Amino acid sequence: MASRAGTPALPQDLVDLTALLDAYYDLAPDLADPAQRVAFGTSGHRGTSLNASFNDAHIAAITQAIIEYRAGQGITGPVYLGKDTHALSEPAQNTALEVLAANGVHVLIDARHGYTPTPALSHAILSHNRGRTQELADGIVVTPSHNPPSDGGFKYNPPHGGPADSDATGWIANRANELLADGLRGVRRIQLADALAAGTTGKFDFLSGYVDDLPTVLDLDAIRNAGVRIGADPMGGASVDYWGEIAERHHLDLTVINPLVDPQWAFMTLDWDEKIRMDCSSPSAMASLIAKLSGGAPFDVATGNDADADRHGIVTPDAGLMNPNHYLAVAIQYLYTHRAQWPATASVGKTLVSSSIIDRVAADLGRDLVEVPVGFKWFVPGLLSGEGVFGGEESAGASFVKRDGSVWTTDKDGILLALLAAEITAVTGKSPSQLYGALTEKFGSPSYARIDAAATREQKAALAKLSAADVTATELAGEAITAKLTEAPGNGAPIGGLKVTTENAWFAARPSGTEDVYKIYAESFKGPEHLAQVQAEAKALVDAVIS
Template sequence: MASRAGTVALPSDLVDVTALLDAYYDVRPDPADPGQRVAFGTSGHRGSSLRASFNEAHIAAITQAIVEYRAGQGFSGPLFLAKDTHALSEPAQNTALEVLAGNGVHVLIDARHGYTPTPALSHAILRYNRSAAAAASGKADGIVVTPSHNPPADGGFKYNPPHGGPADTDATGWIAGRANELLETGLQGVKRVPLPEALSAGSTGKFDFLSSYVDDLPSVLDLDAVRSAGVRIGADPMGGASVDYWGEIGERHNLDLTVINPTVDPQWAFMTLDWDEKIRMDCSSPAAMASLIELLESGARYDIATGNDADADRHGIVTPDAGLMNPNSYLAVAIDYLYTHRKQWPSSASVGKTLVSSSIIDRVAADLGRKLVEVPVGFKWFVPGLLSGEGVFGGEESAGASFVKKDGSVWTTDKDGILLALLASEITAVTGKTPSQHYGELTAKFGSPSYARIDAPASREQKAALGRLAAADVQATTLAGEDITAKLTEAPGNGAAIGGLKVTTESAWFAARPSGTEDVYKIYAESFKGPEHLAQVQAEAKALVDQVISGDSVNG
């Protein structure tokens, strides 16, 4: 049977929103079931009310734990509370507000009663914490209710401390542990008031996330150049939280910008199915972005078209000459452009990338004379550098990145899909070439990599074994016909454990990491010798990892 990936969703693919919302309130999670406990991944706690992993009890417990955590840390400023367009986001935000008000926490919710992108939340936290108000009231932090690009049945809940970025594992570990204690005691210790009382409480206020973010964009982007060049922009919110932001960006900054499909639908019935025939708002996926790609192929007159996921922390860049760019390709172009066009950035500032991002970034950074800082997966690793100005750019292979303002000061410390999407228009305006044309120039100079990710089955025990690997456990000396040059279980940029393994050769590499949500491990691989060599790297990588996590020795 032919795959339906890239085709518009059918009624049978759509979630039953009523059942989803009923389950949020009616289903009581069993703390004895590991799958129903609170668990923070790299981007917060995620789950579905239909699987008893994202329900009212979870959110009440997590919020109470955050209240106690921030009190213990001395965070006494306002807490910014935001949500995206997933069906579970509004009830979860309401539950959180009831608990926050019950604890007397000063909460700021969206003044427009709308949706808030993750980068707008990060921007708001940072801006407040640099103000005189923070000196008087204490540092602000925030919660954004989003499962990012996950399917419509999912919910997500993420905490951002005063540094504005994703909370680190020390914070999330404490919060998850306390939340599970509260679940085990039937929520004893959770303070809560009814929603009407929470909304009218003196501790609940309003904040205009949109204006704060949109009006500040000229400090980080050359929108004058975009406007002067008349770059025609097509922006697809993909049914997500950026829906109102794009229209305001075009209007306030007088850009030739069209909002493509401003529909908000909790079923996402307009979406084309992802590679696995699921609805997933992944703006880096050709299948999920099929409608936008087809629009340009059919002759739509946009110089740049972009997509964002549900909380707008990811970007997808579509050009008329090349279609959807691979996220790694665009990151390389963005780095090459920014480090040669931001004259006020420190000459010593490094380039930040995750260790599963393309090695063409390494070659670009070396050509620029910049230090490369390679960190584990997770945007939280870029936060210190973005705050200090030592790392002016941080990017992930999964289409998430951010960079500092023109003057080198911090913009956001969370991924910003709107920012990176607008940068594509700046690049086009300033250079007269699309990002995909620039990438062609980079590959002519540095070589053309073949890159892919595959998933392989693994039990919970095998995933744990992969996470505990030491470099010495791998005895192999060659990979796909080349000598192995490094075996890494710690990121070279900061020495942090990568929770897996990376193996490199002169022209190729692979990295293997256990999934945090499924019984699989992920193999990322790249080769500068072409697709056939990449396939050989993938096959040998899978065999090597399977043997190691099964307890067998591996010899080259």
């Protein structure tokens, strides 16, 4: 049977919103099932109400735990609270507000009763905290990012504005599970109407704070003067009102493609696994936008964002949807040669599963490369200090500092990276995909892919705890192994897996946090056939070590 990936969703693909919302309140987690306990991944706690992994009880417990955590850390400023367009996000925000207000916490919600992109919340936290040493703010964003419509997500951003580190999330998750086990007796809570009317509940204009500050980080004059035609697809997500305001306030030739918000996402094309997923880096999920450009839509660049706008997808008329790795390389090469006020010693940040063409670009720029584990939290210190002016992930998440070198956001910013594509087009006269072609002529053309391999829970645990000494192989796909890494070279942090490199290739293996598989990321500068050889030998090597 032919795959339906990239084809429009059908009625049978849509989530039952009534069942989803009823389950949020009606189902209670069974803590004997690990899947129903609070667990923070790299982007907060995620789950669905339908299997009792994201329900009212979870959010009440997590919010109370966050309140206790911030009190223990001496954080006394406001909590910025925002939500995306997932169906579970509004009830979860309401639950959080009821608990925050009952505890007397100063909380700020969107003044427009709208949706809040993750980067706008990060920007708000940092703007409040700039120059302060007391009354520092933090934030909560209710989003499962690009996950399917049935999912919910809940993420805490401390005063540094970025994703909380594992020490914070570990403490919060443990405390939340304690509160759940105790029947929520330790959770203070009031009715929603009382919470909204509480003197500690206020409003904040996230949109204006973010949109009006964009000229400090991007050359919008160049975009406007060059007449770059931009097509921006919010993909039914939280950026929906932001794009129209960006066009109006900054006088850009920008068209909002499909401003519809539908919590079922019935307008989406199906992702690679025939699920609805708002992944703007996926050719299948982005099929309708790609078709618009290939069909002659009058845009010089088109962009997509996921539901909380922390990811970007870049579509060009000459190449379609760019691979996220390719765009990262172009963005780095452009920014480090067009930001005169950035420190000459500032490094280039990337996750260790991102393309090594970035390594070659960084070396050519004369910049140090800081390679960190998966997770945007690792870029936060550098973005704050200015020592790391750019951080990017292979999964289409990145951010960078303002034109003067000061911090913009410390969380991924899909709107920023989408607008950067328009700036690059305006200033260079070439599309980002054309510029990537020039990079490959200079540095070689890598073949990159990610595959999944089956693994038991025990095997995944063994992979996460590997040491370099466990790997005895000396060659990979006909080349001598040059490094065996279980810690990131940029900061010495454990990578939760293994990375093996040669002169022209590498692979990294990491256990999945949600499925009985491990992920193999691999790349070769010697072509697709060599990449396939790297992948096969990587799987054999890892299986031999963890079995």
